[in-house]
Amino acid sequence: MANLNIDSAKERTFDAIVIGSGISGGWAAKELTDKGLKVIMLERGRDVKHIKDYPTTNMYPWEFKHRGQIPQDIQDANPVVSRCYAFREDAQHFFVKDQEHPYVQTKPFDWIRGYQVGGKSLLWARQTQRWSNFDFEGPARDGFAVDWPIRYNDIAPWYSHVEKFAGISGNKDGLAELPDGEFLPGFPLNAVEDYFSKHVKGHYKNRYVISARCAHLSKPNQIHIDQGRVQCQNRNLCQRGCPFGGYFSSNASTIPWALKSGNLTLRPFSVVESIIYDDKKGEATGVRIVDTNTKQTEEYYAKIIFVNAACLNTNLILLNSKSSRFPNGLGNDSGVLGKYVAFHNYSAHIGAEVEGFEEWATDGRNPAGGGYIPRFRNVFKQETDFLRGYACGLGAYRGYKHENDGFGESFKAGLASKDYGPWYVGSHMMGETIPKASNFVALDSAKKDAWGMPLLNISVDYDDNDQKMQKDYVEQLTEMFTSAGFKNIKAETNHQAPGLDIHEMGGVRMGNDPKTSMLNKWNQLHACKNVFVTDGSSMTSTSCQNPSLTYMALTARAVDNAVSELKKGNI
């Protein structure tokens, strides 16, 4: 590892600093180094090298001592992360344990984190949908948050740019509300999903069930081979890290690419304490870190700084970057820093039994997970008693039939039966939430972590709009399932806290007006032009698409502008 003990300021000076190595930080490093800049990437956690540091990736189920289950003492000590579906024996080493990194929940918030090189890009659900103009125009049309400073046409080329490199599988569905992208072949719908898709199309206006679009190499192109990645092998063990590079992660894709350029220095174990602002120069000059091993403070300097620490930690760093010019946090003239945090409403799901289709099953595994229903509520105009809407995951499956109850010889033989049981179908909601000033994060006034950083105090909650949307999801999906002839339909709502969706966004929102937003249309701090924020914290609104693809596109777009401005001497 480079430069653990650098003593000269010159050796700690780079063209650009990237804070964070997750999905957006990886893109910042890749784009900046592609353009010839010397970059240091600061990651608070340990290094995770592609393949080498995926210790469980080739393990069989019986090789896990508890067959995947997390021991009870770990669950008891870490209730928040234990609620995450992917926190299992095979991937637990990629998750932050509650005990290790505490935070303050003024209101219940399940903050799911991955503190390592690659961040949560190792663990994400890999669903990738573009936003449309209906999404970017949402706040202005419906009168909430502030107007997005960009529209679909501003970001569309950058969606294409990142999709080609990351590798996105999907079909050209031709839907205005979910624009097509640069797709590798989509993963097909199975017999029941396909039936439901056709049924919905025939019975509902503007409702569609499409193949889920995901960041998997269904059929790699040369650009993916050049990254050292090969075709997705349908393992669906992605959360362990993929030895094939079958799905997109910083570890498999952007970081090794940037390292190969020779322009990237990667510094793990570096908690960014603050961004250094120089009052005289009127710009940020670098960042101050704490080395988590030595507890020593160090400074790194650069002309431009990309903040990609993941939504809430980016808020934390900016809030903690206080100077005489910015006593309330870097760039926070407006007072909106930390406010208008939003998330995705995953508070309901539905399941049913399906009669028929007995002649069909599936073979192998579908990394896309099945189908996706783009938002159909309030797309073209306001039509319900709540704002915005929800997308739906949709999947059908059938397994071998066996009895769970019983004992003895015939019971044992039955467990190995290869006769198929019935089909089941299920869906979950992914709802847009409305950013509000009252949903915010702030520095805790008293408590600090092991590195002397104030703890983050999180105060985020659902509202009436979310409740109405949940109700509508249950009603609409129940009706659609009933109409399709599905049986024994059971809708369930849950009371999961915000955060468990792992789609927290906002706090450093983009906007046209410096009085009401933190970032301009280039993800540049209005008040500190050489600092760029391109992770989830920059989101003005949340729409209901899985957000990572948009972070990637915003990042590549912001880098292009930043380097161009740098070359012009404007920053």
Place this chain on the structure above:
Amino acid sequence: MDRRSAIRNLALVMGSAAILPYCTPGKPTAHYTHFDVNLDQQNLVAELAETIIPKTTSPGARDLELDKFVWLMLDDCTKKEDRDAFFKGMGEFSDLVTKSYNKTFSECTKDEKHTILNTFEKKPKPSQKNIDSSDDKYSKELKGFYGNVHWLTVFGYTESKYFMTKEIVWELVPGRYNAYFPVKNLKAAKNG
């Protein structure tokens, strides 16, 4: 008095017996993080597991050491209150067997073992004898004990290397997704 009535009477007093020491005192023969177990307890769980997944032409619970898996999961992956309930239920189970047959579960015949297990099945087979499976007859700890041994045994079996390589083959690298897979193909392949 016929046997059935005798058992019913015995079951009635069991509620009051529950507060009495319920484990056969015996020297610990295995040590876990949260508890020790004695030979009787080890034998009981091993025999129960073997009754649920018996050795046939293929390995059974003993061959696959599923009893050890039950103890491991009880130790590592079970809440304290559920663990405590497990031991209470295990004591009640042993007592019920002793009072019904005047011997330990291990000493029971296959038929007797099946009669006992059928008592605690969620869907007892009407064709099969049981002690008395009317609702509320047994404590939730007793039913929970059997339920836990059952699911952990079955879980351990279906996630064992044997099962996942010889019975229903689990693939580490499928390398394919066929969304429309004709069931008749599978049947032909398995029978062919």
